[in-house]
Amino acid sequence: MSPIDFNPSREPLRLGDLWRRLVGGMWNIERAFEATQSSGRAVDDTRLRLFFVLAMFALAFIGLGMRATRAALFAHPGGGVREAPVLPSAEADLVDRDGRLLALDLTHYGLYLDASLNWDHDEVRRKLLPLLPKLSAERLDRALNANRREYLLGALTPEEHTAIHDLGLPGVSFEEEPRRVYPLGAQAEHLIGFTDSGGHGLAGAEKALNAQLHAAAATGQPVQLALDLRIQAALQDEVQKAAAKFHTQSAMGIVVNIHTGEILAMTSWPDFDPNDPGQSPIPNLTNHEAASVYELGSVFKLFTLATGLDTGLVTLDTPFDVSTPLQIGNGRPIHDHEKGDTRLALWQVFTHSSNIGAGKLGLMAGADRMQTYFRNFGLFSAAPSALLESARPIVPHRFDEDTIAHMAFGQGISISPLSLATAYTAILNGGVYIPLTLTKAKPGERPQGRRVISEQTSSTMLQLMRLNVTDPKGSGHKLDALGLRIGGKTGSAQKPDHGHYGKDNISTFAGVFPADGPITADRYMVVVTLDAPQPLPETYGFITAGWNAEPTAGAVIDRIAPFLGVQRTPTVAVAKPQVAAARPDEGAE
Amino acid sequence: MIRSVRRVFQSRFRGFRIIDLSAFGCLAVLVLSVYAFKANQGGENARIQDVDDQIASEQRQIRVLQAQLAHLEEPERLERLSVQYLGMAPPSAKHETSIDALIDISRQAEAAKSTTPKPGAKPTSAGGEL
Numbered sequence: 016m017s018p019i020d021f022n023p024s025r026e027p028l029r030l031g032d033l034w035r036r037l038v039g040g041m042w043n044i045e046r047a048f049e050a051t052q053s054s055g056r057a058v059d060d061t062r063l064r065l066f067f068v069l070a071m072f073a074l075a076f077i078g079l080g081m082r083a084t085r086a087a088l089f090a091h092p093g094g095g096v097r098e099a100p101v102l103p104s105a106e107a108d109l110v111d112r113d114g115r116l117l118a119l120d121l122t123h124y125g126l127y128l129d130a131s132l133n134w135d136h137d138e139v140r141r142k143l144l145p146l147l148p149k150l151s152a153e154r155l156d157r158a159l160n161a162n163r164r165e166y167l168l169g170a171l172t173p174e175e176h177t178a179i180h181d182l183g184l185p186g187v188s189f190e191e192e193p194r195r196v197y198p199l200g201a202q203a204e205h206l207i208g209f210t211d212s213g214g215h216g217l218a219g220a221e222k223a224l225n226a227q228l229h230a231a232a233a234t235g236q237p238v239q240l241a242l243d244l245r246i247q248a249a250l251q252d253e254v255q256k257a258a259a260k261f262h263t264q265s266a267m268g269i270v271v272n273i274h275t276g277e278i279l280a281m282t283s284w285p286d287f288d289p290n291d292p293g294q295s296p297i298p299n300l301t302n303h304e305a306a307s308v309y310e311l312g313s314v315f316k317l318f319t320l321a322t323g324l325d326t327g328l329v330t331l332d333t334p335f336d337v338s339t340p341l342q343i344g345n346g347r348p349i350h351d352h353e354k355g356d357t358r359l360a361l362w363q364v365f366t367h368s369s370n371i372g373a374g375k376l377g378l379m380a381g382a383d384r385m386q387t388y389f390r391n392f393g394l395f396s397a398a399p400s401a402l403l404e405s406a407r408p409i410v411p412h413r414f415d416e417d418t419i420a421h422m423a424f425g426q427g428i429s430i431s432p433l434s435l436a437t438a439y440t441a442i443l444n445g446g447v448y449i450p451l452t453l454t455k456a457k458p459g460e461r462p463q464g465r466r467v468i469s470e471q472t473s474s475t476m477l478q479l480m481r482l483n484v485t486d487p488k489g490s491g492h493k494l495d496a497l498g499l500r501i502g503g504k505t506g507s508a509q510k511p512d513h514g515h516y517g518k519d520n521i522s523t524f525a526g527v528f529p530a531d532g533p534i535t536a537d538r539y540m541v542v543v544t545l546d547a548p549q550p551l552p553e554t555y556g557f558i559t560a561g562w563n564a565e566p567t568a569g570a571v572i573d574r575i576a577p578f579l580g581v582q583r584t585p586t587v588a589v590a591k592p593q594v595a596a597a598r599p600d601e602g603a604e
Numbered sequence: 605m606i607r608s609v610r611r612v613f614q615s616r617f618r619g620f621r622i623i624d625l626s627a628f629g630c631l632a633v634l635v636l637s638v639y640a641f642k643a644n645q646g647g648e649n650a651r652i653q654d655v656d657d658q659i660a661s662e663q664r665q666i667r668v669l670q671a672q673l674a675h676l677e678e679p680e681r682l683e684r685l686s687v688q689y690l691g692m693a694p695p696s697a698k699h700e701t702s703i704d705a706l707i708d709i710s711r712q713a714e715a716a717k718s719t720t721p722k723p724g725a726k727p728t729s730a731g732g733e734l
Contacts, residue, residue, distance in 0.1 A: 080634060083638065084634070084637075084638065115674060115677070116670055116671065116673075116674035117674075119667060119670070119671060120667075121664075121667055121668060121671060122664050122667075173664065173665075173668055196671055198671040198672070198674035198675040198678075199674065199675065199678050200675070200678075202678055202680055244678070244679055245679050247679075248678070248679035248680040248683065249679075251680065252680055252683070497697060498697060573697065574694055577700065582702060583697055583700055
């Protein structure tokens with residue numbers, strides 16, 4: 016090789032150069048033949064030409080032979096086997112926060128019959144019908160009388176497939192068809208949701224996370240929800256027991272981590288089996304927690320007080336005259352439940368759940384402030400959850416004084432319990448509004464939300480919630496014995512009936528625990544809502560939340576606290592936040 | 605050189621050119637060996653396919669078992685069965701304590717046991733009726 020071969024500046028060989036060299040080479044060979052011919056050796060010339068052609072053929076065959084040998088001997092042994100492609104309808108497994116299975120795709124089988132391949136139709140009827148109760152005799156007869164392959168029945172389980180396969184009936188065949196299965200049945204079914212036969216989510220997390228579930232199916236990784244099955248079981252059990260005990264029309268509950276916004280459990284009664292949702296009536300399929308809106312009553316007082324305190328309009332000691340009903344124009348007069356109160360400080364307006372006091376505070380704040388804050392709390396729009404069932408609220412058309420006064424204690428505005436839980440989360444987590452999420456948050460992750468009230472106001476509201484339980488006259492005082500430092504607020508709203516308020520109630524209890532410690536401490540919220548609970552002898556004929564929703568929420572908290580790592584401590588008397596308790600007869604409005 | 609090549613092409617064995625016989629022999633060996641290897645590989649592929657089918661079948665079985673396990677381990681179901689058949693109930697608040705407090709509870713139990721009078725023991729002046 017000449018030194019010029021190593022010259023880095025040498026230009027690369029171009030296609031044109033190559034072609035010119037090839038043609039030149041051919042001409043050189045031809046000239047050699049001509050030279051041989053001209054020298055009188057014509058026989059040698061012919062032999063050389065034949066030898067040349069033979070050599071070319073030999074080379075070509077040797078090349079082909081080597082290629083064939085290589086293909087035969089060294090082909091990849093598994094090259095012919097391919098993994099089954101992921102079907103477009105396939106969905107990833109859905110698991111709870113601890114990896115427990117909630118939903119998965121299982122191979123089921125479609126049953127086909129080609130009667131032309133079967134000569135003993137009686138045997139088919141005799142053996143097939145007892146094994147498949149869902150298969151009608153008429154359907155089977157139609158398939159037996161047809162002269163082509165007919166689809167008989169779908170969604171056969173592997174056991175049914177094996178049993179029919181073992182019959183060895185000629186003409187009977189199967190085709191695999193994936194089907195979504197919910198092994199827990201009617202457990203967390205409204206949160207998990209269900210799909211259609213094509214694998215498209217129709218409700219719950221199946222619908223909310225449809226794209227994510229299909230994308231994850233290709234990787235084989237499950238999609239993890241924030242749901243904790245242990246907490247779900249306790250919540251669902253207690254809510255269903257309450258529904259049965261108080262003969263409610265519906266009942267619902269939710270458990271939320273107020274800092275991460277994770278929905279740890281959610282239930283709605285009546286329930287259904289997601290494996291066969293078509294068998295349940297439509298009302299059972301409705302997730303009332305997210306998809307139904309109600310006037311929720313006094314739980315709204317937390318929003319009104321937060322508005323008043325955050326704007327600096329009032330302090331906890333600002334007194335309110337509640338001795339006479341509040342009448343605005345020709346509107347409905349606003350009454351308090353008879354507790355003998357004449358004058359209440361603001362904190363007592365909350366703990367005594369005074370409609371008059373809350374109405375007066377709403378009027379002090381005015382329509383603009385109330386609308387701004389209520390809008391910031393998310394009360395004028397659907398809860399921004401991934402759940403697509405999240406219902407839009409029914410908001411007043413105009414915000415006159417009468418509307419504002421009623422809205423201040425939860426009348427005239429209807430929201431979903433999910434919206435209520437989201438707004439309470441914002442008020443009690445330090446004042447940051449965050450959408451509630453279905454999926455599990457990363458460890459230590461706290462989502463960025465938007466600030467709606469100051470951290471100081473949030474801390475005060477948390478203490479007020481606790482005070483409402485520790486104060487003997489507080490509407491939530493029955494829960495204090497649990498030692499879990501619960502804070503809470505009841506709400507009992509009359510249910511509209513044909514344009515008027517009827518005799519039934521919507522009873523709600525929103526509880527937060529533990530309510531002590533710094534505002535950033537781990538904290539959870541439970542909201543229980545009962546639709547039209549009925550009076551019982553043991554409730555002395557009362558149907559307000561303190562007699563039904565509150566003990567239900569208490570039972571839930573009592574059961575789930577160990578799962579959440581909340582320790583019981585002896586109850587300590589809680590002082591009114593920030594300032595000394597004002598006496599009812601102190602101060603002037 | 606050309607002469608020796610020509611000799612190779614022209615030498616014969618019982619009327620057949622040696623070069624033709626050699627080429628035929630090579631071809632026969634090549635065909636037989638390719639057939640043998642292909643047949644062997646076909647068998648291997650069939651076995652691999654069988655194993656793959658078994659794996660897929662086992663995976664389907666595992667999925668079914670996972671679903672059954674999830675159903676059987678459902679907390680609400682376990683609670684219902686434990687209440688129904690074992691008479692169990694969720695622990696009350698009185699029965700909950702922290703790990704650190706277990707030592708104190710144990711000491712209190714020991715102290716209570718040591719102060720309990722044995723049956724038939726003679727009453728002391730402090731404990732008996734005077």
